[in-house]
Amino acid sequence: MNSLAFVKGLIGLIVFIAAIGALATQLQSRKLIPAIFRLKGPALLKWHRWLGRIALGGTVLDGMLCMEVGLYPALRTDTRHLIHMAFGVLLAIALLSKAWVLRRKLKWALRRAVSWGIVVFILEAGVFGSATVFAIWARIVGLL
Numbered sequence: 001m002n003s004l005a006f007v008k009g010l011i012g013l014i015v016f017i018a019a020i021g022a023l024a025t026q027l028q029s030r031k032l033i034p035a036i037f038r039l040k041g042p043a044l045l046k047w048h049r050w051l052g053r054i055a056l057g058g059t060v061l062d063g064m065l066c067m068e069v070g071l072y073p074a075l076r077t078d079t080r081h082l083i084h085m086a087f088g089v090l091l092a093i094a095l096l097s098k099a100w101v102l103r104r105k106l107k108w109a110l111r112r113a114v115s116w117g118i119v120v121f122i123l124e125a126g127v128f129g130s131a132t133v134f135a136i137w138a139r140i141v142g143l144l
Contacts, residue, residue, distance in 0.1 A: 014058055015054070016132070018054040022048050022121075028044055068087060080103060083130045087127045093124040
């Protein structure tokens with residue numbers, strides 16, 4: 001189980017880094033933050049889409065591993081697991097619904113895409129913080 005938890009944490013870290021990159025490239029392309037990448041226009045959006053795909057695929061894989069590690073052996077009811085599950089469910093709903101409406105190019109969704117992406121990033125940070133950061137902290141203080 002420890003090796004599976006390690007793989008889950010590694011995937012979570014990759015997803016979080018991809019989410020940071022996707023957020024930064026989108027904000028830079030909309031000129032909401034100063035330029036941090038040397039990319040311009042279409043290249044930024046291409047990177048945003050690929051990083052988003054990595055984050056989406058990794059989130060689905062990590063969620064499946066999370067259910068195997070956390071829910072299958074026994075339904076855990078401690079506060080950290082409940083918070084982690086809530087963030088995970090909300091993240092899955094937000095990510096998949098964003099991908100679904102953006103694929104259909106709905107005008108109301110396109111106008112809110114950046115705000116929606118920020119919400120997705122906040123939920124990803126919640127999942128990452130309630131699992132990977134907690135695991136690192138617990139390892140340092142000797143709980144794991």
